[in-house]
Amino acid sequence: MxxxxxxxxxxxxxxxxxxxxPAPVRAPxxxxxxxxxxxxxxxxxxxxxxxxxxxxxxxxxxxxxxxxxxxxxxxxxxxxxxxxxxxxxxxxxxxxxxxxxxxxxxxxxxxxxxxxxxxxxxxxxxxxxxxxxxxxxxxxxxxxFLSGGSLGAFLHKLDHKALPLDKIISISLDIARGMAYIHSQGVVHRDVKPDNIIFDEEFSAKIVDFGVACEEEHCDPLANDTGTFRWMAPEMMKHKAYGRKVDVYSFGLILWQMFSGTIPYEELNPFQAAFAVFDKNVRPKIPTSCPAPVRLLIEQCWASHPEKRPDFCQIVQILEKFKTVLDRDGTLDNMPSSICQETHDHKNWLAHWVQKLKHSHIMSSVVTSHHSVSSPFQTVLIRSATTCNFSYFLSSFFLRKERLAQLAIALLHLHHGSVLFQYTKCEYISC
Missing domain, CATH: 3.30.200.20 (Phosphorylase Kinase; domain 1)
Known part of the structure; x- marks a missing residue:
């Protein structure tokens, strides 16, 4: 390589x-x-x-x-x-x-x-x-220094051949976990593509090139230096308001690319590809070799409407289920496609119960007053929670370090509480 x-x-x-x-120039x-x-x-x-x-x-x-x-x-x-x-x-x-x-x-x-x-x-x-x-x-x-080369170069060498399914799931998990953390910090990458995924010597994928990244609250729909056409979300092409879901769209195309072995819209030049996406709502044809559950995940990721795309924390959960089934059965053919939709619906369900927990004796024992915030780390759980849209609840509280474990345990008492905890436990352990 x-x-x-x-x-x-x-x-x-x-x-x-x-x-x-170039986008229209706005008066300073x-x-x-x-x-x-x-x-x-x-x-x-x-x-x-x-x-x-x-x-x-x-x-x-x-x-x-x-x-x-x-x-x-x-x-x-x-x-x-x-x-x-x-x-x-x-x-x-x-x-x-x-x-x-x-x-x-x-x-x-x-x-x-x-x-x-x-x-x-x-x-x-x-x-x-x-x-x-x-x-x-x-x-x-x-x-x-990362010695393993880019995912783009690796796929190019395969010459239109798909990666093995276990490699696809492993690489996708690396990317999704990294993107879940990036989004939890309020950052949008805006140029997620195979050339910006680099492998280390152990073939673990890492996300690179943050030259056009931005804070989500400052995403400029009129910016003219964002993304690469073939992997660009339609709302960015149209200079409409956008957020973190543009990265999810790009991830869907990367996932497709690992199955197809080709770049998106290979028969078109970049400008033709962009026109086909935002004017005709065209998407690449998913290979028949792609298992039905993965097909559904790809289609959800590149949905035209951003709100219909899953968050990366949900994508990680789905991919981890894929990995568990694949390790056990050696195939995903017997896995119901509905698993993707079920996970996609968990966000609203869990948010409802976290809201109810707010008024319970469990929450009152782990939430403290607004004073005594001495380190940015004390709000790291809150930042991570934004990935799953829990910030509307958690951001009104400041958490002491000694209370983070109790909060995580309280959430784990909920059905599927690990949706939030599994993306914050690594940060908590380093306390």
Whole structure:
């Protein structure tokens, strides 16, 4: 397998990387300037925290490149790393591109920094930030080195052949778990595709390239630097309001791609593919070899209406059931397709019971007053809960660390309470 592309945004040097046409320009206002000032302050804070000790950095040979970036093997603090250099164009007339490249650098380092666990625990399905530095017109991002290559390159080498079912489920679980954590932190990736899924030496999949990610509450429907057409959700193409479900749509296409062995809409160029999706509501034909339960999951993920797509926490639960049945029976053919729909409906059911639990003696014993919040970690359970839309209830409380276990146990007393707990227990253990 080839070397990892490390998920770097290589610029628009390939047809696949051309983005949507420029969106209408909106008049700048005071709010925009305040946001930009806040963002710049956050970038400076992140760069200060993740500053690079150049005496500990050794740069090796280049293994990938693009229009405005170069990737090198490196050693930092005696650990193998990937070193990405981004250089703004020298042409002063191309100020728009220069600003876009700087924005992508800032977005990537701030997002990767944000996704690091506040106590050093790092979600294994997301590429780890090691360091960053800024010296315009050059920028540098140092991350862990992943030697296994990208999912895109791996599928390309299969030459239109499907992956084994157990590999598909395993890779999909890695991606879904990583995305569930990303969404729990209020981040939308916006460019989930096989080239941005990289394997480590143990063939575990990791999510990379956060250059166009954004906070969900600040998703800009008029942005023109988001996503890649073949994996882009229709609401993004139409410049409509969108949120985390655009990543679920892209995941559905990745899942399909692992069964088909081809890129979506292979017979069309990217612009034709985009038109077919948002104007004709076209979707790729699912291979007959795809088990019925997986077929239903794919169709739910790429549903036209975002609200009909499952959350990633639900997708993880479905895939874990697939894995259990596959390990036991060696097939999913005898598994009812309705399992996907049942899990999709659990969210509203569980939310109803969590709301009732709010007024019970169990909840009163685990919820504390608004004072004594000394660490961002104390709200990590609340952040994770947003993945399953429980934030409308939990966000009104502050939880002390010693009460997190009790809250989790109380939820586990509910039928299917593990829907919430299983995505927070790893963070709780690191308390």
């Amino acid at each position: 080839g070397r990892a592309r490390a998920g770097v945004r290589l610029g628009a040097d390939r047809l696949e990387d051309w983005r949507t046409p 206002g005071k709010l925009k300037h305040r946001k930009e000032g806040h963002a710049n302050g956050r970038v400076k804070e992140v760069l200060g925290k993740w500053s690079v000790d150049h005496s500990q950095l050794l740069i090796g040979h280049r293994f990938a490149s693009g229009a405005h970036s170069r990737l090198f093997h490196g050693i930092y603090n005696e650990q193998p790393v990937a070193v990405k250099f981004i250089r703004q164009p020298d042409d002063e007339e191309d100020a728009e591109l220069a600003a876009q490249l700087e924005k992508q650098f800032s977005t990537e380092v701030t997002t990767l920094s944000r996704l690091n666990h506040p106590r050093g625990f790092y979600i294994c399905a997301i590429k780890k930030l090691v360091g960053a530095c800024s010296s315009p017109p050059a920028f540098c991002v140092i991350t862990e």
